Amino acid sequence: MEWLHDNAWAAWLGLMILLGVAETLSLELVLIMLATGAGVGMVAALVGAPVWAQAILAAVTALAALVLVRPTMLARLRSGPELTLGHDKLVGTQAVALSRITGSESGLIRLGGEEWTARAYDDTTIIEPGQRVDVLQIHGATALVHPIPEIE
Incomplete structure (x- = not known):
């Protein structure tokens, strides 16, 4: 002891x-x-x-x-930085329409250097080729897009 x-x-x-x-x-x-x-x-x-x-x-x-x-x-x-993977990292980015896109008619967009199938987010919207769009959602292999208004 x-x-x-x-x-x-x-x-x-x-x-x-x-x-x-x-x-x-x-x-x-x-x-x-x-x-x-x-x-x-x-x-x-x-x-x-x-x-x-x-x-x-x-x-x-x-x-x-x-x-x-x-x-x-x-x-x-x-805690740490949020890591977005896969399709989620493409939501919120901009793309260019390669063909005519409507709510009921799919078209093509160039997104991140790749061609994606796209559909208009709003059924009444018509997107013409060459128009810039925002990617709002991605469902499977189809991007739901909305046109970016052009200032003239």
């Missing part, structure tokens, strides 16, 4: 390393917060604080890290 009292810092260090290694397996950012508390307990032991003070400092630090730091870290890790 005397050795543990004299070398409490080593016990805290061992606990801190054990919790850090275990965190690499869980990746939930709980054990690393507890390891931070063990680190504070180790520092308190090195300074010469009594064992009860070391335990209280370690517990308060771990609890504070769990409550204050962990939610912010999780939010940063789980």
Whole structure:
């Protein structure tokens, strides 16, 4: 017992390393917060604080890290740039009509360097060849488009 009292810092260090290694397996950012508390307990032991003070400092630090730091870290890790893939990245882009397009009659547009089948988004709209259009939706392999008004 005397050795543990004299070398409490080593016990805290061992606990801190054990919790850090275990965190690499869980990746939930709980054990690393507890390891931070063990680190504070180790520092308190090195300074010469009594064992009860070391335990209280370690517990308060771990609890504070769990409550204050962990939610912010999780939010940063789980958020990131939105990644649009496939057809979704083409919605909102502009294209050029290659043939006549109506709501009931499909035509062709040049979209991103490729030819796509297109239909007018509004059934009453007529889009002539050469007219610029906005891609509003994509259903399967057909783009629903709306003409861009031309300023003359």
